[in-house]
Structures are given as C-alpha cells and as structure tokens.
Amino acid sequence: MANVSGEMKAAAASPSPCDDCDIRDLAICGTLRLDEVRRLNSIMTSINFAAGDPVVDEGEPADFVYTLTAGAVRLYKLLADGRRSVTGFLFPGDFLGVSIRGNYGASAESITPVTMCRFQRTELERLMEEIPTLERRMFARATEELYLMQEQIVLLGRKSAAERVASFLRGLAERQEKRHLPANPVIVPMTRTDIADYLGLTTETVSRTITQFKSKGLISVESASRIRIVDNDQLDDLAEAV
Amino acid sequence: MANVSGEMKAAAASPSPCDDCDIRDLAICGTLRLDEVRRLNSIMTSINFAAGDPVVDEGEPADFVYTLTAGAVRLYKLLADGRRSVTGFLFPGDFLGVSIRGNYGASAESITPVTMCRFQRTELERLMEEIPTLERRMFARATEELYLMQEQIVLLGRKSAAERVASFLRGLAERQEKRHLPANPVIVPMTRTDIADYLGLTTETVSRTITQFKSKGLISVESASRIRIVDNDQLDDLAEAV
DNA sequence: CGGAGTTTTGATTACGTTCAAATCATGTGG
DNA sequence: CCACATGATTTGAACGTAATCAAAACTCCG
Numbered sequence A, B: 001m002a003n004v005s006g007e008m009k010a011a012a013a014s015p016s017p018c019d020d021c022d023i024r025d026l027a028i029c030g031t032l033r034l035d036e037v038r039r040l041n042s043i044m045t046s047i048n049f050a051a052g053d054p055v056v057d058e059g060e061p062a063d064f065v066y067t068l069t070a071g072a073v074r075l076y077k078l079l080a081d082g083r084r085s086v087t088g089f090l091f092p093g094d095f096l097g098v099s100i101r102g103n104y105g106a107s108a109e110s111i112t113p114v115t116m117c118r119f120q121r122t123e124l125e126r127l128m129e130e131i132p133t134l135e136r137r138m139f140a141r142a143t144e145e146l147y148l149m150q151e152q153i154v155l156l157g158r159k160s161a162a163e164r165v166a167s168f169l170r171g172l173a174e175r176q177e178k179r180h181l182p183a184n185p186v187i188v189p190m191t192r193t194d195i196a197d198y199l200g201l202t203t204e205t206v207s208r209t210i211t212q213f214k215s216k217g218l219i220s221v222e223s224a225s226r227i228r229i230v231d232n233d234q235l236d237d238l239a240e241a242v
Numbered sequence C: 001c002g003g004a005g006t007t008t009t010g011a012t013t014a015c016g017t018t019c020a021a022a023t024c025a026t027g028t029g030g
Numbered sequence D: 001c002c003a004c005a006t007g008a009t010t011t012g013a014a015c016g017t018a019a020t021c022a023a024a025a026c027t028c029c030g
Helices: A006-011 A034-042 A121-130 A132-158 A161-178 A192-199 A203-215 A232-239 B006-011 B034-042 B121-130 B132-158 B161-178 B192-199 B203-215 B232-239
Strands: A044-049 A054-056 A064-070 A073-078 A084-090 A107-110 A114-120 A219-223 A226-229 B044-049 B054-056 B064-070 B073-078 B084-090 B107-110 B114-120 B219-223 B226-229
Touching: A034 A044, A034 A121, A034 A132, A054 A064, A064 A121, A073 A192, A084 A192, A084 B132, A114 A121, A121 A132, A132 A161, A132 B084, A132 B132, A132 B192, A161 A192, A161 A203, A161 A226, A161 A232, A192 A203, A192 B132, A203 A219, B034 B044, B034 B121, B034 B132, B054 B064, B064 B121, B073 B192, B084 B192, B114 B121, B121 B132, B132 B161, B161 B192, B161 B203, B161 B226, B161 B232, B192 B203, B203 B219
Parallel strands: none
Antiparallel strands: A044 A114, A054 A107, A064 A114, A073 A084, A073 A107, A219 A226, B044 B114, B054 B107, B064 B114, B073 B084, B073 B107, B219 B226
8 A cells, every 4th residue: 555654744844755765866856956956855755655556547637746766667558358558667767647638648556665756746837837947857758758669669560579578678677777777687577467568468478488588598587587688689689779 | 852942031031931831820839929939930941842752860860840731741660671660640730850869769751742840959949948838838749749659559569450450540530630620531641551560560451451341331442542431439449449 | 555553352371379287486374 | 484375487289360472453643
C-alpha cells in the first residue's frame, strides 16, 4: 500500500515536506537557481509503494505528476479482452504523468518497492509559468520521450524476436550507465512477461531467446534478474543499432 | 523538387513572406494576439514539394521546423539492411521537426504535392521565449503526439493484422473529421507499402485484409485511394477501441 | 494505347504462438 | 532450518498467422 510521508509532515511545521528524496538529483533541476529549487521542493511530497502496487490508472484525471527516486515502475495499457501492452519502464530520474491532456495515458504499477516524489499538477503548472527554465526542461523531456517511442515503434514494427531482446538488453545497460551505474551486469527487475508485453512477444519467446543468447555466448545469466553482457559487439549488431 | 517561394519574396519588400498559407489556420495560433501572429508570420517561409520529394533526412541538423498546409507526408526510419518503419503520416495542420534534440528523428517525404510553412528553428525558439503561449502550445502538441505514439505501440505490440488495418482506417477517418472534412469516404493518399510499413505488416497482408473487409461488407473500395466505411460499428469493434 | 508501378491473388514457408508440463526460485509457516 | 506452496521461468511439441516467393491484374500517366 502506498505510504504518504510528505502529507503528514506538511501538517507539521516542516517547510520542506520531501525529506526522502534529494531534489538536487532530479533531472529537471539541472540549471535552476537555488531559490527556484527551494520553491519546487516546497510543493513536493514523498510517497512509497510496495512491489506490485498500482500508482496511477489509465484514464483517471492526471492530478499529480511524479518523479521516481528509487525502484522501478512499469507503464501499460490494456485492450478490452485483457491483452496488455507495456509501453515503458521507469527508473530513478524518470517522470510519470507529464501531459497537457487531463488524464493519464497509461496505467503505472511498481515493479519493486518504489519511492516517488509527487507534485500537484496545478501547482507544478503554476511554477512552470513562473520559472521558464523549468518549463523548457519539461519540454525537453517530452521530446526525448518522443525519440525513445519512435525507436520502440521501429522495434515493434520491423525487428525480429532476437533483435528485440538484444535491443532491450542494450537499452537497460544504457540506462544504467546514464544513471552512473556499471553497465554490467544488467539488472532486470521486471518479469519475463513484462518484457514480453513490452517487446510484443510471448513469455516463452523471450525466455527461449535469452537461452539462445546464453548458448551462443552473447550473455551469461547470473540469475533471472541479473544478466551479464559478454559479447557487446555481437549483441549490438543483433540490436540493429542504426 | 522543392520550390521555395518565401525567400524570394523576402528579398523583395513584402513584409509577409508567406502568402501561400494562411497563418490563422495553423493549430498553434489559437489564442495568440494579432501582433504575435504577425511576428510569427514574419519568420515564416512557404515551400512547395512535388510528390515523392524528400523534405528532411533523419539525423540531419534540425535547422527548420515545418507545418504542413496542403498535401500529405510520410515519416520513416530505416534499419541498416533497408527495412523501413513508417512512424507516422502528416496532414495539414501537423508539425514536422519539433524537438529539442539537435537532429531530425525521422526522415520525411511528401506523398502528394505538398505545401509547407518553414521556420528557422533558432528564430522560432527565440519567439517561443518571448511568447509563452506559443511555447505552451508547442508543448501541448508534443504531449498529444506522445499519446498517439502510445496508441501505435499498443497496435504494433498486441493487435492482429485485421485489427491494425481497422484501426488505421478508423484513424484516417478521425483525422479527416478533425480537419472538418467528411469522414466518408476515407482518402488514402499513401501506398499499400506505406501502410504496411506503418502497421508492421507486408503489402500483401494489407491488401488481403482490405479485400477481406470488402467481402465482409465492412467497407467498399471505390478506388485504391478512396475507401468508404460501410459498417462503422463492426470496424470499430475490430479496431479494439478501448 | 503502352508501359511502369501498384495492387491483388495464389502457393508455400517460417517464425513466433499456443498449449502443456517440468523445473526453478522465493518466501512462509511449522 | 527445512518442507512446502506458489508463482516465475524454462523446455517441448504442434499449430497458425503473417511472411515470402511468384505471377497475374489493374491503374494511371505520358
């Protein structure tokens, strides 16, 4: 269950309701002035989720914007008959709920225990009007997201199962490096079914492909959630990096 | 070949270099003041393309931002071995080249004869800083685009061939209505191969699926590029509208 | 008309899915 | 601390959807 810490502290006299997350780590804060960071901080609230908790539901009014500070989250959409499409995974530093449309575009669930910082949308928007740098950074984030989605469209539209899994592993490694973590081993917090729903495949095909990579010596599977990339070049070739 | 009309007129004394396109039709101009519209107009240039012309190349420096005023454009990305993924189609009112990243994320080619308005990116960005409403509208556009891309990810990841083609036809009809045109017949300016590369299928499968819809009485094919939706409800069911 | 490109149709193949079951982790209670 | 239960992962066999290969029919311009 979600445990909201900030709201209680806000009721107390604390001027800074978000102690659990260091705001200076957030990607949006890059070039903000100290007073601007303080104002952003003042509208933040920290929330914890246990593994598997729902965070937001597709279609609900998007009253809050979140940034992930610890853990991993899956985004997904469901078809009427229950088929699921995982549209993305969030790691620390990523945003959730940024859109001008009034409703969340996808549901979100925690994969691991998760800590997030939450902003009331209306307050964040007011702050964005006052701090143009902030708005520009959010815009930059949105276009970065557009780029990644285009890559995913190419993957889903034209890549083979092996190419999809290779691209996926390479992508996880890249994101680890961006977060200043070692690229190896790749930490895979999501299930094979999550991966399958993300890559447009079945659990079985994902599993078989990973086994195949293992026997070809491209990777070594230390555990289901720890995969070491052994032959980076060959994996990159498979991923069809353009 | 691209025919640039505005630049020549700019050399002449004309204060408004973009005569071919009425700027008030552009989606971004909704709530701008008259003087703001004038300033936007002053940095615009009109360009014409013949059918099949390249407009921008993936990876090139994104020096210009375009809006389409007449015709249709396809966006695509290529894999190293030549496989193509069409990431979207543009119709009048749509933008091309909006991103903070320095380079175009996809190539663009005209499908029909096309008229576009072109902005120097640096000038548009300067104007965006001066006119916050403009920036907010561009941001809204970007988030709208994100929503559509998520829909496409669901389509490519989890829908059958028939569902994809049904969704595609429904989408074209919707966009016609948004442009205040009749929803029927659906005008299909792109080739079957374009559609296939957009839906992650082959030309043959697209063609067979359309034939199948025709024989089921869902549509009637007036010509390859004019399709009338006969049984809207059944087509919507197939499209798995959520 | 003529002819190139596009679309449609047909036959076969292949990749990934589906259905089924065994094995492996993970965490819980005795 | 181990036995057990539950869910995740892996492996196996058969199947089906869409791809591939091939060719005919149709469009649409010149």
